[in-house]
Amino acid sequence: MKKFINDPADVVAQSLRGLAAAHPELRVEVEEGYIVRAGAPQPGKVALVSGGGSGHEPLHGGFVGPGMLDAACPGEVFTSPVPDQILAATKAADGGAGVVHIVKNYTGDVMNFQLAGELAGEEGISVETVLVDDDVAVEDSTWTAGRRGTGATLLVEKITGARAEEGGKLGEVAALGREVNAASGSFAYALTAVTTPAAGRPGFDLPADEIEAGVGIHGEPGRRREKWRPAKELVRSALDAILTAKSFSGPVIVLVNGLGATPLIELYLIYGEVAAHLEERGVTIARQLVGNYVTSLDMAGMSVTLCQATDEMIRLWDAPVRTPGLRWGA
Amino acid sequence: MKKFINDPADVVAQSLRGLAAAHPELRVEVEEGYIVRAGAPQPGKVALVSGGGSGHEPLHGGFVGPGMLDAACPGEVFTSPVPDQILAATKAADGGAGVVHIVKNYTGDVMNFQLAGELAGEEGISVETVLVDDDVAVEDSTWTAGRRGTGATLLVEKITGARAEEGGKLGEVAALGREVNAASGSFAYALTAVTTPAAGRPGFDLPADEIEAGVGIHGEPGRRREKWRPAKELVRSALDAILTAKSFSGPVIVLVNGLGATPLIELYLIYGEVAAHLEERGVTIARQLVGNYVTSLDMAGMSVTLCQATDEMIRLWDAPVRTPGLRWGA
Numbered sequence: 039m040k041k042f043i044n045d046p047a048d049v050v051a052q053s054l055r056g057l058a059a060a061h062p063e064l065r066v067e068v069e070e071g072y073i074v075r076a077g078a079p080q081p082g083k084v085a086l087v088s089g090g091g092s093g094h095e096p097l098h099g100g101f102v103g104p105g106m107l108d109a110a111c112p113g114e115v116f117t118s119p120v121p122d123q124i125l126a127a128t129k130a131a132d133g134g135a136g137v138v139h140i141v142k143n144y145t146g147d148v149m150n151f152q153l154a155g156e157l158a159g160e161e162g163i164s165v166e167t168v169l170v171d172d173d174v175a176v177e178d179s180t181w182t183a184g185r186r187g188t189g190a191t192l193l194v195e196k197i198t199g200a201r202a203e204e205g206g207k208l209g210e211v212a213a214l215g216r217e218v219n220a221a222s223g224s225f226a227y228a229l230t231a232v233t234t235p236a237a238g239r240p241g242f243d244l245p246a247d248e249i250e251a252g253v254g255i256h257g258e259p260g261r262r263r264e265k266w267r268p269a270k271e272l273v274r275s276a277l278d279a280i281l282t283a284k285s286f287s288g289p290v291i292v293l294v295n296g297l298g299a300t301p302l303i304e305l306y307l308i309y310g311e312v313a314a315h316l317e318e319r320g321v322t323i324a325r326q327l328v329g330n331y332v333t334s335l336d337m338a339g340m341s342v343t344l345c346q347a348t349d350e351m352i353r354l355w356d357a358p359v360r361t362p363g364l365r366w367g368a
Numbered sequence: 369m370k371k372f373i374n375d376p377a378d379v380v381a382q383s384l385r386g387l388a389a390a391h392p393e394l395r396v397e398v399e400e401g402y403i404v405r406a407g408a409p410q411p412g413k414v415a416l417v418s419g420g421g422s423g424h425e426p427l428h429g430g431f432v433g434p435g436m437l438d439a440a441c442p443g444e445v446f447t448s449p450v451p452d453q454i455l456a457a458t459k460a461a462d463g464g465a466g467v468v469h470i471v472k473n474y475t476g477d478v479m480n481f482q483l484a485g486e487l488a489g490e491e492g493i494s495v496e497t498v499l500v501d502d503d504v505a506v507e508d509s510t511w512t513a514g515r516r517g518t519g520a521t522l523l524v525e526k527i528t529g530a531r532a533e534e535g536g537k538l539g540e541v542a543a544l545g546r547e548v549n550a551a552s553g554s555f556a557y558a559l560t561a562v563t564t565p566a567a568g569r570p571g572f573d574l575p576a577d578e579i580e581a582g583v584g585i586h587g588e589p590g591r592r593r594e595k596w597r598p599a600k601e602l603v604r605s606a607l608d609a610i611l612t613a614k615s616f617s618g619p620v621i622v623l624v625n626g627l628g629a630t631p632l633i634e635l636y637l638i639y640g641e642v643a644a645h646l647e648e649r650g651v652t653i654a655r656q657l658v659g660n661y662v663t664s665l666d667m668a669g670m671s672v673t674l675c676q677a678t679d680e681m682i683r684l685w686d687a688p689v690r691t692p693g694l695r696w697g698a
Contacts, residue, residue, distance in 0.1 A: 040559040040560070040668070042557075042599045042630065042634040043634060044637075049633065056637050056641070095633050100632065115633075227372075246370070249370060270374050298629070298631050300666075301423070301665050301666055302663070303423060305372075307372060307373060307374075307379065307386050309386040310389055313389040335631050336629060338666065
């Protein structure tokens, strides 16, 4: 295996040390395993905490900052953070107005966030949970009961983050997050398998002319193995899958997301196809984002996420955000 | 070959259409082959134009916008833009105060920008050229007489872009660009070869346990083929190479750059090593940037760039920038 690492066992900790050095505006607690905004907690503000296995960067640690998350807890690669870690992040972020846990729907994450939420409750912190399960490809999967959480996580974190920043209350911010998730659908394709540092070789076998349709962000199998097809056809199939699973009547926010090893020249080409197909179908694009945001280490792949956005969601999407991974506005 | 494309012959044009759809704040002239800020030209402002082969995104088209470039002209993949294209971009960007061409030192780029500059001169546009040749790995290379231009291109574009935005004159902006280039050194490692859409297979052969030290951004050979080593050692060797070629006495701006397929978790780990080694050597880091910025399609690799920065350069680095690929400040 060739990666820019020292020892597979230390990848996450050493990467966090680099994140800390590169971003002094964050407080990175490497031993305790969480990242919070410098100056946290903010008294009176609802805090947003997310987390999950590492290997999806910039998700989640790269989304900590004004207008988005208050804290993130990264587990080991593709491994849920442990309850103590989530609890520590929750306590570090809580400003007395309660904490929203944004949790991608994987069994380990769900269990550990639930336990951490209960422990936080015993310490007097009100916790609401938003479960993200936007991936329309499969109903259940390797590590999931129900649909997997993927690209919509970014939308939930951005939109609820903006609402919390402007003073939204706990129940309202959580309800908004659930609304964004319910309005979102995603579908992914992989061209290559992912290689974790610990395994040292590709997690599945993908012949030179085949792709995985509906792949998950840990390389979980999708709907089927297919022969390679042109981007135009893959985009049409992905949009078919999303628009079959969810009905869209209004303007959408589109995320064209690379899974880690997909060059921008291809992601923009994909976005061009998405825009053309949505226009054909009469679906209006309100906002769009193109880049590698919710990744799967070194997997060459892409996902498309659509979120049917209310005016309020679009307003909150446009609000300023200042994080290592996403940044616009004031 | 598996890529998210339709036809290898149409990749650049179709990707530009996607860029146009995703970024209405840019004017993308697909047929003429250039990208300018919407609203260009800006009367009285020195305009910055860069360009080169496609496949290095977000460089250059993703760096068009307030605080950075006025226009960019992308050639076909790893192929210089033609003089007509550069001339068209130059004319579209020129606001009457002259145009700075920022040119990476590759023979085709240098020739075509020079010709375009002469043609622009005949039409009454004053053009100054800043040649970027920061790669300390090799003296000459496959497509280069002299050192190659790589990561420092971003620094030159950012810093001169800020100076032009605040009213810098033509000669002064160009001189600043040359100063940034002279103060910069870069060194890259590749873990994998790059596959262009046209070739359809890796441009060179790299065994499973070997890496290319000093690789160029088109997969050009570097100094030597090596066995894989831990990131800590690669970083030390890269910094040795840079600090041997250039002497640094003051604070530096550091760019840890991915070559396209390198996950952020690895880039932050690398930055952690860079920060630790520079501290050992007594080199102060003034500013840093970590991400995939000057890429080589799907090559897994990384480069480190150091720029010995004056106070003025740091001030201009911090100035607001609003482009698809780089964005901070107001």
